[in-house]
Amino acid sequence: MIETVELTKNFKEVTAVEDLTMTIKDGEVFGFIGPNGAGKTTTVRMLCCLISPSRGSAFVNGMDIAHPNDRIKIRGIIGLLPETPGLYESLSAQRNLDFFAQLYGLSSTVRDRRIKELLTTLDVWDRRNDPVAKFSKGMKQKIAIARALVHEPEILFLDEPTSGLDPQASLTVRNYLLDLKKEGRTIFLNTHNLDEAEKLCDKIGVIQRNLLALGSPEELSSKFWGKATVIEARSLTPEMVRAVESIPSVRRVDLAEGKLLVELDRPDLNNPLIVRTLVERGAEIEYVSELKHGLEDIYLKLIGGPR
Amino acid sequence: MRLDKVWIVARKDMSEFKTNKYIVFSLVLMPLVMSFVLPIAYLVPITMLTGDNSNVPLDLHINITSRFEGLNVENVSVSNASFVKSNLTNVVAQSCIFENCTLTDVLARDSVLLNTTIDRSYVIRSNIEASPRTDSTLSGCVIIGETSRTVNMLKTFIDSLLMFFILVPVMIPTIIASYSFVGEKLNKSLEPLLATPTTDMELLAGKSLSIFIPSMAAAWISLVPFVVLVDLIAGPVLGYYPLPNIIWVVGSFILAPLFCLLSISTNVLVSSRVNDVRASQQIGSLIVLPLVVFFVITIAGLITLDLFYMSVFVMLIAIVDAAVVYLSLKVFRREEILIRWK
Known part of the structure; x- marks a missing residue:
């Protein structure tokens, strides 16, 4: 579990992260989204005990990131994939992983087993002895992910794991992250890719120096837009709109292009009443569906930008 | 500090150096020049000048009448x-x-x-x-019963060669460290390394050891043929084998490692401020200056290169070493590296 309380980081005059308070439970995949310079990488660096907070506190699996003895223990249970792979280009993929596995204190047998497992899963086992310099960007990213996982960390921090990858490589990485999610690993994912975050994450945090929003994608959608039902029907009239508006739980109704957008509370209870009201007045219902706002809408609403 | 982690870091870095042709070239070329070219090019002409100055009396067969x-x-x-x-x-x-x-x-x-x-x-x-x-x-x-000026000059020159010998463990770290620290910074491979459960001290010690070992190995290996060649060239002229002597023992086994450490620590400081391997090498190589000054003073005859002055010089360098190592430890901290290393 990761818990931060008013976590703040200042770089001289500049405040990179301010009053960040949040909790990420064990086994959750947490997506941290925000524009460039919003404080995502700084937060990860603080939680990985690479830099110290200026104010506030944070605990990783109950250990204090500010406590010198805990800091080294925290680094032992986390895996970090930084924004750039940062591999030793002249060394082979296997040697790169073996070096890190040694630093994590893995025995020779365990190291060999883990490296084989990871490289096989990521489909680079055949190239294990090649210098990393010869690898494509996607392959390097796979090796960097393997490096972050070589010691089976309890918590995985991923900073833009699919940034700069071609669609195929992105898909491979994303699928692998889905497998890790199924394993129940806690993952902290910094990303600009909202589609990726939506597919992978149980919980989303939107940051722009301060934490602007926190919750599951559904919770955030409800929080910012409320529930809404879209009804597509033939023969809709203004009289029908007024009839629906008169229903107590309905907050707002819009009619456009043959679609009725109804914002309401408890659609599960009230949708049948709305449909009956329309049918009684002669409407021919074609579709009834829930209006969903994607993460992109949430992000743009919070950060600002074109709708 | 866990020594096993220090050694893991050192071994990894040395594996990387083996694949870097510039480092390999430096590790081979400098000792070769030191061992063979220098004594031959430097001492042979001087021994030719001193060829008439044997102390063995001429057999003149004088018949006094x-x-x-x-x-x-x-x-x-x-x-x-x-x-x-x-x-x-x-x-x-x-x-x-x-x-x-x-x-x-x-x-x-x-x-x-x-x-x-x-x-x-x-x-x-x-x-x-x-x-x-x-x-x-x-x-x-x-x-x-009188040592000629040219023989004295030969002795001074042999001692002054110590400066060139110490240049090996001073210059090689400049080359390796620039690739080790600046290279790692450019490659952005420091961040994942810093995220491992190692201390700043273990990382710095490991990286420094990976530079110290090949540098001193190159220096000490080159010392063997150097000593043999100097003795072969200068021995017949002097009437004894000049090397090894106490000055060279102190120079090779105390002063040279101290200078090597100084060179490494200086390069850590330099690497924290530059983003270019060559700039790092150029600035880092300024470390030879105190060495050159000391030996120029010696050759100029202002001081005699004896055990006393060597000991004073060793102590001075040890003090400077301690100061520079302390500063490099302050610079080589995770937060410093991630935020302030330009």
Whole structure:
């Protein structure tokens, strides 16, 4: 579990992260989204005990990131994939992983087993002895992910794991992250890719120096837009709109292009009443569906930008 | 500090160095120049100058037929004569023995001069002992009981070669460290390394050890052929094998490692501020300056390179080392590296 309380980081005059308070439970995949310079990488660096907070506190699996003895223990249970792979280009993929596995204190047998497992899963086992310099960007990213996982960390921090990858490589990485999610690993994912975050994450945090929003994608959608039902029907009239508006739980109704957008509370209870009201007045219902706002809408609403 | 982690980091870095042709080239070339080229190019010409200065007396086979004492001799030619307490002026002498005499404007050949003052004279193929000389020329003579200036120069030059030897563990770290620290910074491979459960001290010690080992190995390996060559070249002239001596032992096994450590620590400081391997090498190589200054002072004769001055120099460098290592430890901290290393 990761818990931060008013976590703040200042770089001289500049405040990179301010009053960040949040909790990420064990086994959750947490997506941290925000524009460039919003404080995502700084937060990860603080939680990985690479830099110290200026104010506030944070605990990783109950250990204090500010406590010198805990800091080294925290680094032992986390895996970090930084924004750039940062591999030793002249060394082979296997040697790169073996070096890190040694630093994590893995025995020779365990190291060999883990490296084989990871490289096989990521489909680079055949190239294990090649210098990393010869690898494509996607392959390097796979090796960097393997490096972050070589010691089976309890918590995985991923900073833009699919940034700069071609669609195929992105898909491979994303699928692998889905497998890790199924394993129940806690993952902290910094990303600009909202589609990726939506597919992978149980919980989303939107940051722009301060934490602007926190919750599951559904919770955030409800929080910012409320529930809404879209009804597509033939023969809709203004009289029908007024009839629906008169229903107590309905907050707002819009009619456009043959679609009725109804914002309401408890659609599960009230949708049948709305449909009956329309049918009684002669409407021919074609579709009834829930209006969903994607993460992109949430992000743009919070950060600002074109709708 | 866990030594096993230090060694893991050092081994990884050394594996990387093996694949870097510039580092391999430096590790091979500098010791080669040091071991073979330097003693041959530097000492052979000097030993040729000192070739006539053996201390073994010439076998002159002088057959004395007449003896003189307390005479003033002028404008004559003499041969096979022995002079004691005499003054000889404008004389040509062949196969004579002069003892407690004064020779002025004399041409002497195949003679023995003992405790004799030689002025404006020319002495050829003779044995000379305890005889002061002014405005005179000696050719093919053996000066007994007196070390010639060229022999003294040879000794000084052999000691001054120590500077070149110490350059090996000073310059090689400059090259390796620039690739190790700046290279890792450019490659952005420091962040994942810093995220491992290692301490700043373990990382710095491991990286420093990976530079120290090949640098000192190159220096010490080159020392063996160097010593053999110097002894082979200079031994016959000096009449003894000059190396190893105490100055070289202190220089090689105390001063050289101290300079190596100084070079590594300086390069850590430099690497924290530059983003270019060559800039790092150029700035880092300024570390040779105190070494050069010390040896220039020695060669200039301002101090004699003896154990006392070596010890003073060693202590000074040790103090500077401690200061620079302390500063490099302050610079090599996770937060510093991630935020302030440009």
